[in-house]
Amino acid sequence: MSTRAHSGCGGATVPAGETGGRNALANGLYGGSIGHMGKEVTRRDFVAIAGAAAAGVAAGCATNPTTGRTQFMLVSEAQEVDLDRKAAPHQFSADYGPVQDPGLNSYVGEVGMKLAAVTHRPAMPYSFRVLNSVVVNGYTFPAGSVGLNRGLMVAMGSEAELAAVLGHELGHVNARHAAERMSKNMVAMAMVTGIALYVQKENSEYAALAAGLGGLGANALLCRYSRDDEREADALGMEYMSRAGYGPEGMVSLMDVFRNLHRSKPSAVDLLFSTHPMSDERYETACRLAAGEYAAARGRADSRDRYLDRIGGLLRIRGAIEEMQNAQALLMKKKPAEAEARLKSALRQAPDDYAGLLMMAKCCMAQNRADEAARYADRAKSVYPSEAHALQVSGFAKLSGGRFDAAMVEFEAYETKLPGNENTAFFLGRCLEGMGRRQECVAEYIRYRKQAPAGAYAGYVQNRLVEWGYLKPVSKGR
Ligand SMILES: [Zn+2]
Structure with missing residues (x-):
């Protein structure tokens, strides 16, 4: 077709x-x-x-x-807002939640709102936070729920660069790139x-990744932008940051940060470049605009000291963040034993790091050490009780270890805290199946089927329901 x-x-x-x-x-x-x-x-x-x-x-x-x-x-526009509200909390949770540093979140929120006020869609429900993920990435949902990862925050060096990143994301929202795609x-x-x-398929891809141990979280749900989208977002970003009082050099130096990362640590920026295609052209365009159209705005303060002061909490554990980035790259290369050594080093430097503990749990899972994985996930739960992802990982670890009743408690708590992940019905069903509570299991499997007819576990559920006589085998071809 x-x-x-x-x-x-x-x-x-x-x-x-x-x-x-x-x-x-x-x-x-x-x-x-x-x-x-x-x-x-x-x-x-x-x-x-x-x-x-x-x-x-x-x-x-x-x-x-x-x-x-x-x-x-x-x-x-109403659908953009609805999609944003439904999807963003799951992505933020999979990226290990907002940093537990209210000062840093509100700082990024202030810079973000200053820019949002001068965009073409100032009334959108914008919100900004720094996320615990160490992956160098930043993204937005269609109505302006923006997340910047710790990995990106420590790569940048001034408020002007932060404004450039935020302006670029706001550019995607204002040009409605996600809605267009x-x-x-x-x-x-x-x-x-x-x-x-x-829609179900998009959701299930997200959920499968979030529930599974891929480590990258829910990025399947995020938009893959085209190069044209990127050019448009850069141009809008430049416009917004200059309207908000920042100099165009911030965009130039941000592009330079990305180019250097691409050269020195290509794996660290894989994800960034998969959602935001990058090229030397973008750097050169920023230079040209800074020297031309926005020349009058040059020489404004880049507020480097304020930025470095606000991210002080991140800079103090920079070594741990870098070790987690190394571990992330090794996990992606399916080298969990090597990743584990890096994570041990990270946790020596930052023992209560929520992302570090959960990455370690996933690393143990990848090496079939379910009980140890559950212990790390439970520690993550205790260091950040309001976040949901640790419940999910803990449930997954306990389920894998055959502790069905303990796993069920985690999945129930997870569903209460973060409803809307269709895979939870499947996992609750798996727990009930393991406990021999077939009637209740069938109810959960049917609930899962309804939510995710083409979901990652549809085949498993289909086979069970046929085997138990709840469904007739489906003949091929129709
Ligand atoms: Zn982009």
Whole structure:
């Protein structure tokens, strides 16, 4: 199937006489028989989306007032806010939560809000925090929930660079890049499988990663931006930072930080560059704009001392953060024993580091030492009781170690603290299955199927339900 027809504007044309009134997103695909996704359902959902696209407000082609560029847009502002609210807490949790340094979070929040006020969409519900992840990365959700990892914070050296990073992320929000990408994907996926299934699939990829031990967290849910998106976000970032009183040199030196990291520690910035493509061109563009369009704003204070003072808590454990970064790279290369040595060193320097403890738990899991993993996860729980990810990791470790009742307690607490991860139903079901409580197990497996018909554990659940006589085997081909 060609994607050309719907990769630009004019993609969502409605076949004559096929404007269905159903809302594919709300109704989902599981109204029919549990078991298979027939072609009828697929077509009906596509028709519903196409109908919504043709009839809906803010759907189809529109000129983006921020950029003046024509965009193919099926996602409304209210949907951007809704998606942001649902997805962001899971990503922030997987990135080990906000740093337990209220002063640092509020500092980044102040700089962020100063920039947000001068954007094209000042009324969006922006929020800013520093996250405990050591990966050099920063990102935003479509309505402006922004997270900057500790790894990025210690790589930067001034408030002007911080403003450049935040301005760039706000550029993505204001140009509506995530919503635009989603709109294109919605039509492409609706053509193939139906939109509800697409949404489920996105969710399940996220959840599988978050629940699993990949170590990277939930980044599958984050937008992969194109190079054009990056250029646009950089240009907007420059505009916003200069409106907010920062000099353009901040953007130049930020690009220089990234270029140097790319050369000296390429694995440290893999993720950053997978979500924000990077090239020398971006550095050169920043230099050109700083010397040209924004020359008048040059020479403003970069507030280096204030920045270094505010991140003092991070700089004091810089050695530990670097060891965690080394461990992260080794885990990605599937070298858990070597990663463990690095994490031991990190935890010697920062014994109560929530991210360090959880990374160690994952490292033990990767080496089939479930009980030890559970001990590290339980320590992580006690150092940061309000965060949910440690409960999930602890539950996973206990489940892997065959301690079904103990694991169940963790997963129940996790679901209470951070509802909305569909995999939790599966894991609760697995605990109940392990305890021999089949009726309750079946209820959880069916709940999981409903939430994630194409989820990572759908095959396992299907086999169990067939085996126990709750489902008929599905014949192939339909
Ligand atoms: Zn970007």
